[in-house]
Amino acid sequence: LADLAARFGTPLYVTSERQLRENYRRTYAAFASRYPDVRILYANKANGNAAIRTIVTQEGAGGDCFGLGELELALRAATPPDGLVLNGSNKGLDELQKAIELGVTINVDHPDELETIAKLAETAHNTAKVNLRVLPFSFADPESLDPDLATIALDRSHDKWGMDRPTVLASARRAIALPSVDLRGLHIHVSRLRSTTAPFALASALMVQCMVELRDALGWTPSVLDIGGGFAHERDPESGKPAGSHAVATIESYADVISSTLLQGCAAHDLEPPQLWVEPGRRLVSNTTVLLTRVGLIKRLPTSDTTWVNVDASTNHVMRIPLQGYHHEVVPVRGANRIRSLVANVVGPNCTLDLIAEERALPCISPGEYLAILDVGGYAEAFVTRFNLIPRPATVLVAGDCVDVIRPRETVDEVLAGQIVPDRLRVSG
Numbered sequence: 201l202a203d204l205a206a207r208f209g210t211p212l213y214v215t216s217e218r219q220l221r222e223n224y225r226r227t228y229a230a231f232a233s234r235y236p237d238v239r240i241l242y243a244n245k246a247n248g249n250a251a252i253r254t255i256v257t258q259e260g261a262g263g264d265c266f267g268l269g270e271l272e273l274a275l276r277a278a279t280p281p282d283g284l285v286l287n288g289s290n291k292g293l294d295e296l297q298k299a300i301e302l303g304v305t306i307n308v309d310h311p312d313e314l315e316t317i318a319k320l321a322e323t324a325h326n327t328a329k330v331n332l333r334v335l336p337f338s339f340a341d342p343e344s345l346d347p348d349l350a351t352i353a354l355d356r357s358h359d360k361w362g363m364d365r366p367t368v369l370a371s372a373r374r375a376i377a378l379p380s381v382d383l384r385g386l387h388i389h390v391s392r393l394r395s396t397t398a399p400f401a402l403a404s405a406l407m408v409q410c411m412v413e414l415r416d417a418l419g420w421t422p423s424v425l426d427i428g429g430g431f432a433h434e435r436d437p438e439s440g441k442p443a444g445s446h447a448v449a450t451i452e453s454y455a456d457v458i459s460s461t462l463l464q465g466c467a468a469h470d471l472e473p474p475q476l477w478v479e480p481g482r483r484l485v486s487n488t489t490v491l492l493t494r495v496g497l498i499k500r501l502p503t504s505d506t507t508w509v510n511v512d513a514s515t516n517h518v519m520r521i522p523l524q525g526y527h528h529e530v531v532p533v534r535g536a537n538r539i540r541s542l543v544a545n546v547v548g549p550n551c552t553l554d555l556i557a558e559e560r561a562l563p564c565i566s567p568g569e570y571l572a573i574l575d576v577g578g579y580a581e582a583f584v585t586r587f588n589l590i591p592r593p594a595t596v597l598v599a600g601d602c603v604d605v606i607r608p609r610e611t612v613d614e615v616l617a618g619q620i621v622p623d624r625l626r627v628s629g
């Protein structure tokens with residue numbers, strides 16, 4: 201890592217191809233060894249780099265696409281369209297048209313969207329493949345649940361997406377009646393970040409209930425159940441807690457709970473288990489990438505106990521730290537096992553506090569050393585901002601001895617190139 205930092209400069213994202221392939225294979229094996237028919241759809245939003253997309257496509261992943269950009273990304277990486285889904289709470293006509301034209305499955309979020317899709321497909325003399333996005337906890341009886349699960353079931357803060365129990369039943373009835381719509385299945389996403397399996401067990405059980413109700417009311421059963429993403433990986437920066445300080449489920453235990461709940465539920469109600477689609481994002485990419493940064497000025501004022509370690513990476517490059525309180529481990533690239541005798545704030549160069557790590561135990565570090573900010577493969581590069589006109593870092597992909605730049609370092613010229621000063625404002629002469 202120190203060699204890479206010296207060769208390519210800092211800040212620098214470094215992604216491990218081997219870790220990415222291992223993550224994919226482990227995730228696929230976890231589900232495929234427990235459930236008869238499984239497809240993994242990588243959630244492109246977590247990291248939309250074209251090289252990452254190409255690798256997961258090579259491994260066999262389909263994709264969850266929000267918007268035309270993510271759809272195009274997946275197509276350019278030669279991902280077969282029948283393994284793609286289009287998600288979103290307010291999809292544009294151009295997105296819907298493209299999905300219908302390509303045979304991409306649309307996860308429908310609203311009854312009116314279903315009508316629009318039907319009209320577009322009819323006009324194109326085509327059939328639209330759709331799943332209905334279900335709010336699984338709308339099928340729960342909160343009073344019968346443990347307090348923790350009842351809190352989840354009663355939390356309506358994510359109702360921006362999906363349809364509740366009565367809306368799903370009405371939409372399924374309508375979709376079946378629409379000749380230009382092929383209602384394939386159901387979709388859910390346990391969107392609040394959860395590092396344990398309990399919400400997934402509940403959601404899976406409720407989806408069995410949903411399937412039973414649809415079968416009994418309409419005689420229809422889904423051939424696909426897309427259970428979305430939301431699976432933490434070991435160090436779980438999204439929790440906002442230090443790695444190792446809390447329980448985090450393994451992908452095998454997520455797969456176990458989901459598969460056994462669905463299979464037992466289907467068997468108990470005489471339902472054919474649908475094909476299972478899984479949309480992991482952060483679980484596949486988070487721990488593939490570190491952000492290397494160089495230590496600059498270290499400040500200790502005579503009147504204060506605080507040590508400020510200035511680095512050249514910024515929260516601009518790990519935006520979910522200030523946005524959502526993610527906790528990323530920060531370790532020195534050399535001598536990571538030195539005694540951690542220093543407690544310091546690690547801060548970036550932008551004009552906010554730019555606090556990357558607060559009161560962190562670190563070894564005694566010196567200016568010029570490199571630090572690695574861990575687990576930034578998911579939702580860091582995807583969220584980069586250019587606040588203070590700071591150019592975005594480069595990204596390199598490492599595979600054994602091979603190192604490739606998969607995103608060049610941006611220059612200040614490039615940052616400014618996208619801006620236009622109207623001619624009338626230019627000083628003449």
Ligand SMILES: Cc1ncc(COP(=O)(O)O)c(C=O)c1O
Pocket residue numbers: 243245246264287389391428429430431479480481482483578
């Ligand atoms: C519909 C859907 N699927 C999958 C994901 C990926 O989630 P995660 O990265 O937590 O696995 C998201 C994240 O927002 C999502 O909205």
